[in-house]
Amino acid sequence: MIEQLSTYAGDIDNLILLMTVLVGFWFFAAEGMFFWLIWRFRAKPGVKSQYLEGHEPHVMKWITWPHGLILICDVFIIIGAVQVWYNVKQRLPEPDTTIRVIGQQWAWTFQHPGQDNELDTPDDIFTVDDLHVEVDRVYHFLLESRDVLHSFSVPVFRIKQDAIPGRAITGWFEATGTGDYDVQCAEICGIGHGVMAARIHIEDSEQHAAWIAASSAAQ
Amino acid sequence: MADTAVATEHVDHHAGEHHGPQGFLKYIWSTDHKMIAMQYLFTGMFMAVIGGYMAYVFRMQLAFPGISVPGFGQVSPGEYNALVTNHGSIMIFWVAMPVLIAAFGNFLIPLMIGADDMVFPRINRLSYQIFLISALLLLASLFVQGGGFGGAWTAYPPLSAVGDYNQTAIASSMWLAAVALEFVAFLLGGINFITTLMNARAPGMKAYDIPLVCWMIVIASILFMLSVGPLIAGAAMLFLDQTVGTGFYDPARGGDPVLWQHLFWFFGHPEVYVVLLPAIGITIDIVATFSRKKVFGYKLMLYTTVATGVLSFFVWAHHQFIAGIDPRMANVFMVTTLLISVPIAELLFVIIATLYGGSIRLKTPMLWALAFIAEFLIGGVTGIFLGASGADIYFHDTYFVLAHFHYTFFPIAIIGTFAAFTYWFPKMFGKMMNDTLGKIHFWGTIIPFNFIFIPLFVLGIGGQHRRIYNYEHFPDLSSAGQYQLRQVATIALLVMLAFQLVFFYNCIMSWWKGKAAGKNPWEANTLEWTTESPPPHGNWPEGLPNVYRGPYEYSHPDREEDYWPQNEPD
């Protein structure tokens, strides 16, 4: 998996790992049994097939036992997934900063609060295709669209949320490391869908303060 | 009942002589289910070539961005969107459905139940004609001003509803109309299949004597019929939005884009089982024949299939976890989605269990049937990752999704088709296919197939998102390694496409010069193998058969022969 740079990226990756182990076991067991049966019961001269009605216990148990065990595995997966889902999508921790993310054909507009850390005030900083955030701060993003469906996706955070025109959807993230990474639009939005690329710049507090100062001066 | 029915039934003894149109006209006006099956089969296979060509073009663009693709030219972003949109739409609606359901359903159902045709032959012909018009309309949409529709096969509004947004206004309405007509064709066809199976069975053929492939095609038709309605309503609304400017999906006018998604996926999810079930039916019938074994758990399979069908109506929003639905609902749909994997796994386990104790012959049809299971298992297990909502946050709209559904759809539509085609070719055309060429084609398809989609899984895990014509704008997706993976996938596709020439060559040479097949070259039990190859008009001109047992009485201990046709009296 790619770098984990949010507080929940590791949880999502662990869920994927859990599934890989459980699902992987059943997958190899089923494929293994399958190929073994083909080899074991390949046609041999003079050997006739067995006539089995379909309720013989010694074969049925190979269906009913895995059945039950798979259901148990499913319970573990469900518990893990509900926890992750709840944390990322159902709860909203108190924000340190709120930003607005606006998708349109074919660019992302990011509205950062300025030095007052309040959105929709005169000192807000608008950028196109460059999102600046500070590490170790809880962000709320207010996601909007000006035209069609878009989707705000930051792979290193593992976050993704569709943007719907006429609605403002709130999500959250907290970055755990610095650097510059891709921001994608993850919902086909027309001819320019492939150029709707942005970058997220995760900065430490000094770099971020410097960026705010520089951008405010420029305005 | 078993003995008297033939005597009282009116069988037209002139059936083989001059019924139906003759000469060239029979290819247009025939109502014979076998002719209609051929029409669906050839139309579907033609559309598969078109859909495959589209995949060739966009995969070349992805592997060698900016290249002038041989046989197409440079691919513009708009053209790329049209290619992926129409590739997906064609493969599902104009290949998988017509071949697996309409072609094999039409050919097999009357034969396997001992009837002389479908119960409504003229409606059968009408359904093909409507289908053909839908295909022509779809193809025409590729050549209008603005080019083919570019809003993805899922056609989410507002992009799909407003010409200014999608810039393919004319094609978007033609595409939608083509899909709607295809739905009408399959509703009509489905009524024929269902009522024929219910009512036109041979005397003595009870419900549990029906071959599973027939059951599967009919259950799929019922599933289609009961799920497509809301989408037809939604499509009418989308069409109105596109053409007269209503605002069903326009938030500025009180509409809701997410409504379309619900209407689409309420159908879209059952639809995948609509195509899966026939493929499973084909697989199990072939496995039974070539392992000389009774199906392990016929009734179990039937009931599990019905359970899958019912459950399939309750999982749809797993396609919409990220779409802005109420997050609490996601938990409900996750549970139902993970639950539905259980009956499907059960179906596969029953097929695998049928191999136990068998005497397995690895002829070409059996290779395809076995490959279906091995490959579909990959598709099935990767679905778990997507059904778990927490993981889907990351995987949604990545190539992981794409590789998952190709590992389900390719086995269904391509492997399933080749399995059925190689198995029933002798019956349809009266000649045997060359088994060696068949095996070359088989390996030349299966091995490259995995080399196409495993790299795409890896790319998806690395965060590569869908429907992007060129990843050059995404530094995190532009590493040398990622480009290499795209190239591996594309080259594998080229290899796979090249091996299809072996198939076409085999078809033509076998049809022309193949060994005569006789009535029952596979020594199978079902009724289609009791008549001539190919069957004449009316199927059994000398008298329709009676049925005395189930379809899978292979290797019965009381018999020396390891098969026992259904129509042989006790």
Add this chain to the structure above:
Amino acid sequence: MAFPKPAATLRSSTGIPTGRLAVWWLLASEVVIFGGLLGAYLMFRLGHPEWADAAEHTNTWIGAFNTLVLLTSSFTAVLAHQAAERGDGKTAAKFLVLTIGGALTFVMVKSVEWGIEITAGYTITANGFWSFYYTAAGLHALHVIAGAIIMGIIAVDAYRGRELQRVELIGIYWHFVDVVWIFLFPLLYIAK
């Protein structure tokens, strides 16, 4: 020469006549189509209380009249079926023609009604309520027209004493068209 029916068409493994089975399956698919449309309408209506203002302007009297027309036409369809059961094709045809007359009346009244509404500015694009109004009633009207055409073909055959079993089948379809209207009428005309 009439189309030679295959033996399959005359069989009945379930004991139910094949044509009747087919019509019930057809209706099942139609129920899901109209169900989807009306379900979507209900969701919207519940989420948009202001649609009541638009709904004020549908003419309940015309709607009620058309309901009466359709119910009566369903009655004549029943009479046609009874005649067909007796083997009396000519009478069955006569009652089918009356039913078609009801269909034509329904469509003509609806044309006048829509004409009035459109000139008053209540067009399909006026707002969400009217979009659904015309779409749902329009889809229904298309089914009325298609049904009337098929009914005409069946009436011609019945008059000649042929295919009398189809009179019942088109009657079943007709009752369905009636039932859909029974849902549309309160949703579009009474809920204000």
